[in-house]
Amino acid sequence: MIFVYIESENEVIKKRIRYVMEQLLVPIGYPFTFQAELNNLDNIFTIACVPENKSDIQSHKQKFDIVIPYGDYNSWLADDVDIKADKVDDIYVLYIKKPPKYLIYDGKIGFDLINIVFYLLSRQEEYIYTHRDHLNRFSATYSTLYENGILGIPIINYYIKFLASYIQQRSKQLPEPKWKDGKSFAAVLSHDVDRLSLSYLSIILNKILRARKYPRPVSTMISSMKELLSITKSEKWDLSDWTDKETQFKFHSTFFLASNTQYRHPDDPHYWINSKLIYKKKKIALNNLAKFLQDEGWEIGLHGSINSYQDQDLLSREKNLLIKNTDCSIQGIRQHYLCLDVNKTWQIHENLGFSYDTTLGFNEKIGFRGGVAFPFNPYNFQTEQKFTLLELPMTIMDGSLFSINGEKLDYYKAVQRCNKLLSNIKQTEGLLVVNFHPHYHQSVYPEWWAMYEYILNYLSESSVWVATGWEIVEWWTERKKKLYITT
Numbered sequence: 124m125i126f127v128y129i130e131s132e133n134e135v136i137k138k139r140i141r142y143v144m145e146q147l148l149v150p151i152g153y154p155f156t157f158q159a160e161l162n163n164l165d166n167i168f169t170i171a172c173v174p175e176n177k178s179d180i181q182s183h184k185q186k187f188d189i190v191i192p193y194g195d196y197n198s199w200l201a202d203d204v205d206i207k208a209d210k211v212d213d214i215y216v217l218y219i220k221k222p223p224k225y226l227i228y229d230g231k232i233g234f235d236l237i238n239i240v241f242y243l244l245s246r247q248e249e250y251i252y253t254h255r256d257h258l259n260r261f262s263a264t265y266s267t268l269y270e271n272g273i274l275g276i277p278i279i280n281y282y283i284k285f286l287a288s289y290i291q292q293r294s295k296q297l298p299e300p301k302w303k304d305g306k307s308f309a310a311v312l313s314h315d316v317d318r319l320s321l322s323y324l325s326i327i328l329n330k331i332l333r334a335r336k337y338p339r340p341v342s343t344m345i346s347s348m349k350e351l352l353s354i355t356k357s358e359k360w361d362l363s364d365w366t367d368k369e370t371q372f373k374f375h376s377t378f379f380l381a382s383n384t385q386y387r388h389p390d391d392p393h394y395w396i397n398s399k400l401i402y403k404k405k406k407i408a409l410n411n412l413a414k415f416l417q418d419e420g421w422e423i424g425l426h427g428s429i430n431s432y433q434d435q436d437l438l439s440r441e442k443n444l445l446i447k448n449t450d451c452s453i454q455g456i457r458q459h460y461l462c463l464d465v466n467k468t469w470q471i472h473e474n475l476g477f478s479y480d481t482t483l484g485f486n487e488k489i490g491f492r493g494g495v496a497f498p499f500n501p502y503n504f505q506t507e508q509k510f511t512l513l514e515l516p517m518t519i520m521d522g523s524l525f526s527i528n529g530e531k532l533d534y535y536k537a538v539q540r541c542n543k544l545l546s547n548i549k550q551t552e553g554l555l556v557v558n559f560h561p562h563y564h565q566s567v568y569p570e571w572w573a574m575y576e577y578i579l580n581y582l583s584e585s586s587v588w589v590a591t592g593w594e595i596v597e598w599w600t601e602r603k604k605k606l607y608i609t610t
């Protein structure tokens with residue numbers, strides 16, 4: 124059992140520290156509890172979180188196994204804040220003014236662990252920096268991690284790893300295994316279904332008829348007319364090529380399907396939920412295929428439309444439409460184009476009963492947007508509590524590797540980049556989430572397909588639990604119930 128004592132007269136600070144410690148201790152894997160009193164500490168591993176300017180930190184070091192001093196969080200919020208990163212004992216540590224000298228010495232953490240983790244997991248920088256791209260998305264280039272050249276390193280995973288090692292050396296208990304069957308790390312294979320293998324005249328006509336209502340009516344009309352002229356040339360790829368390839372490795376993935384209403388954005392996925400596609404060389408309605416795939420072990424999630432990330436009514440209609448037309452259980456969501464407003468989107472997801480989201484990633488770069496490769500609960504600044512919703516942060520997306528809006532890599536450089544991320548996740552027993560779009564098919568995009576095959580082969584040769592998003596959430600939720608002892 125780990126006993127956590129938090130010293131602060133400010134209730135908001137207490138809540139934030141408690142949040143951080145929970146997100147750190149659940150992956151570590153020892154039962155833990157929060158206590159306000161300093162009694163009955165014998166034979167229990169103890170952690171104290173105290174202000175860094177506390178005069179009697181030395182006395183806390185004598186009472187507790189680990190002391191975690193925390194600084195003034197306001198210093199992380201200044202308009203001109205310059206957050207730097209240095210390596211300490213081979214682990215990158217963020218700091219503002221004074222570089223840290225050690226990770227832990229004589230039971231005392233030597234850097235502002237609590238504020239760093241809260242800053243990253245709460246996505247505070249996305250509240251601070253209001254600059255957005257043309258689709259109102261927070262850009263990777265504004266990320267503190269990108270700025271310091273460590274977007275490809277899940278630094279919170281490494282904090283968890285060194286804490287776990289320190290505790291394990293001093294505890295007689297063994298931690299709960301992080302993943303099913305004691306696997307070294309976990310992976311979610313997923314697909315955003317943006318296009319089907321058959322083009323539909325009704326979609327194009329809908330866009331033409333509604334062009335004047337879109338932000339760029341002329342360009343929408345021109346692109347729609349081009350689509351109309353090329354409709355007979357559309358690629359007739361087969362979705363079963365993806366499921367068959369995964370079956371070869373005994374893997375299942377999660378397919379995020381759009382459930383567009385008639386009020387679609389011109390860049391929303393180009394199909395209706397009952398549109399047909401090719402599967403096993405036959406035409407089949409998407410809603411019928413969805414139920415079949417779920418019954419066979421794949422997962423179906425919702426791919427929210429471009430505008431739905433800020434519109435609860437719209438997203439609610441899309442979720443209900445998907446459930447009604449497929450009879451599938453819908454637990455997870457990823458927003459189209461990775462549109463995410465930290466002020467609104469997670470609250471909408473929570474309100475609509477989603478168990479998890481996996482939108483947290485960047486379109487233009489692969490890496491760790493929140494500095495973490497574990498499931499975590501996003502933070503709600505309105506209530507100063509964590510969301511019940513779990514975030515499964517996305518790590519690798521095909522478009523981020525190869526597209527003109529991404530890193531524009533060739534296959535060999537993409538393999539090198541992915542290997543570094545995979546190695547970091549493997550070393551820290553973390554969670555990998557990959558996203559490959561089915562319409563980037565091998566017949567037209569051979570390098571994209573080859574990259575997915577490479578990842579499947581890598582996973583098949585590793586001690587990894589490959590699961591759907593919902594399976595990960597079920598496992599993590601049950602695991603937390605065993606660990607977090609409420610009082």
